[in-house]
Amino acid sequence: MSIEPAAHLQLENVRKTYGSSTAVESVSLNVREGEFVSFLGPSGSGKTTTLQMIAGFVQPDSGVIRLAGKDLTTVAPYKRNIGVVFQSYALFPHMTVAENVAFPLKMRKFPASEVRRKVGLALEQVHLDQCADRKPDALSGGQQQRVALARAFVFEPKLLLMDEPLGALDKKLRESLQIEIMRLTRELGITVIYVTHDQDEALAMSDRIAIYNRGGIEQMGNSRELYEKPESMFVATFMGDSNVFRGPVTGHGLSGAIETAAGILRTPDSPARLSARASDGCLVVRPEKMHVRSPNLGEDSVYATVTNVVYLGSTQRLLAEVPGHGEIMIKQSADNVDSVLRPGSPITVSWNPVDAVLVPGSDAVNAPSTERLAV
Ligand SMILES: Nc1ncnc2c1ncn2[C@@H]1O[C@H](COP(=O)(O)OP(=O)(O)O)[C@@H](O)[C@H]1O
Ligand SMILES: [Mg+2]
Structure with a gap:
């Protein structure tokens, strides 16, 4: 008999309404450490709202969110130790690539030598060590998204949240970045929640997929279980x-x-x-x-x-x-x-x-x- 390891991320009956409309009805979910889970579903089904509640940018009406056993309800977003990547790159335009990636480390008061070392390593991991001194506007869309990715994992967060991070890129670039994100996140052993409305993307990348519909998870499982x-x-x-x-x-x-x-x-x-x-x-x-x-x-x-x-x-x-x-x-x-x-x-x-x-x-x-x- 196998013993189920304790969930790393745990959502219990999490709910969010805006006025009379329900964005997230009641979501419960367990994610294991190191697991890559996708939220897949049509537009408006509550994927982003769930992600925003995990990140702490949106406060749930009710329910509990735990990370590594700790209740996050009253923890401020920047203290949750969660990395976030959105569809729009949201890089600081006046900072260089290296400064962008250094930002979360400086916020957390890492010593300068550590910042240099970690930024160098992260840029190598996303193959941008040659571009450290460039500004974001001198990079392609795919490169900008790799900077955003490096900035999201450089401080070794417990959890990485990505909301349609490849949505603005063309198909070819999207496919090569899918492979890069899979390789990198598995190498780092990081737990990932990845939001997409692209079925093929979810099938290709995920350990498990949560199928969203009308503000809730309709079914969760690996690709084969969901298909068969x-x-x-x-x-x-x-x-x-x-x-x-x-x-x-x-x-x-x-x-x-x-x-x-x-x-x-x-x-x-x-x-x-x-x-x-x-x-x-x-x-x-x-x-x-x-x-x-x-x-x-x-x-x-x-x-x-x-x-x-x-x-x-x-x-x-x-x-x-x-x-x-x-x-x-x-x-x-x-x-x-x-x-x-x-x-x-x-x-x-x-x-x-x-x-x-x-x-x-x-x-x-x-x-x-x-x-x-x-x-
Ligand atoms: N800040 C908000 N105010 C009002 N309604 C919102 C807000 N954010 C999301 N919603 C609504 O909640 C529902 C779920 O949205 P969302 O979580 O963004 O869906 P998805 O990411 O799956 O496309 C939608 O009907 C959306 O219009
Ligand atoms: Mg969304």
């Missing part, structure tokens, strides 16, 4: 493409099932919260788990008519119409591409019920799966 075991329609549709079948939940032997227009569809997982008497459920099947062939023993299947074939080199995406249900998407990998399929071809689509997930029925669908077809 979503607990709500919101998470299922926010993380990648999915096919969703709706209908009343029924018992089916020891497993769960729903009755759809396309037949009874099963899953071995029958979450307790979805009893046979629960009204409607949604069965989620990822497009790459669906196959164009007659079902093998134990598989489920639906009949469909191909409506669209998109060849993408390494994959092929099929859209197909299921009578009484609507459109589904099937992703075939390169070695499995069916080249004879055309719009109008009748097909049987099958999958293993193990690859289907049952979630409560809900209207919280913010990211329709077909949106990504345009890519």
Whole structure:
């Protein structure tokens, strides 16, 4: 049996309202020391407000925030020992790069020799030791953000908070800085909370992701858990493409099932919260788990008519119409591409019920799966 280490950062029922509107409903969260956690969610879902409360710039209405066992409620922001990086670089324009990075050390009254040593080391770590004497306006956007990063970790904070730090940069630079931030923060062993609305960024960088929706965390887990075991329609549709079948939940032997227009569809997982008497459920099947062939023993299947074939080199995406249900998407990998399929071809689509997930029925669908077809 493994013993869960004590949480490094702990939020308990933290809440923030502005007048009659609720920015953060009630967030509880445990982050381990050295962990890289992303907050991922649509705009306005409460990510920044949560981060600002951890940093101390915003006071929660209620709830507790602890860092390394200490209650932060009454601790001033600059005494929390937390480094912060925002989307806008927020460097001091009149100071050189070295002076910018030295600033938090001078605030904390480090001796001059220590300041020099730590600034030199931090600038080396972000590959800017050649630019120490330049002013921020003589740097590119990516370089400025590396200065902001160095300034945020130079005083060896217990926690590093980053709010969409790469949001203003172009895609190529963003990807190279993602790798740099991952390498650096893991080297330093620092605990990170990283806010983003970019799914790929969160998947690439994080140990765990907290999916935000409407002022709260909808589900938290590693990428695989969120993708393979979503607990709500919101998470299922926010993380990648999915096919969703709706209908009343029924018992089916020891497993769960729903009755759809396309037949009874099963899953071995029958979450307790979805009893046979629960009204409607949604069965989620990822497009790459669906196959164009007659079902093998134990598989489920639906009949469909191909409506669209998109060849993408390494994959092929099929859209197909299921009578009484609507459109589904099937992703075939390169070695499995069916080249004879055309719009109008009748097909049987099958999958293993193990690859289907049952979630409560809900209207919280913010990211329709077909949106990504345009890519
Ligand atoms: N200072 C503020 N005054 C009033 N409403 C705010 C303030 N800050 C945030 N909000 C509201 O709280 C909600 C959550 O905002 P925010 O935490 O910035 O979301 P996110 O970072 O996920 O985009 C939004 O509806 C936003 O308009
Ligand atoms: Mg924000």
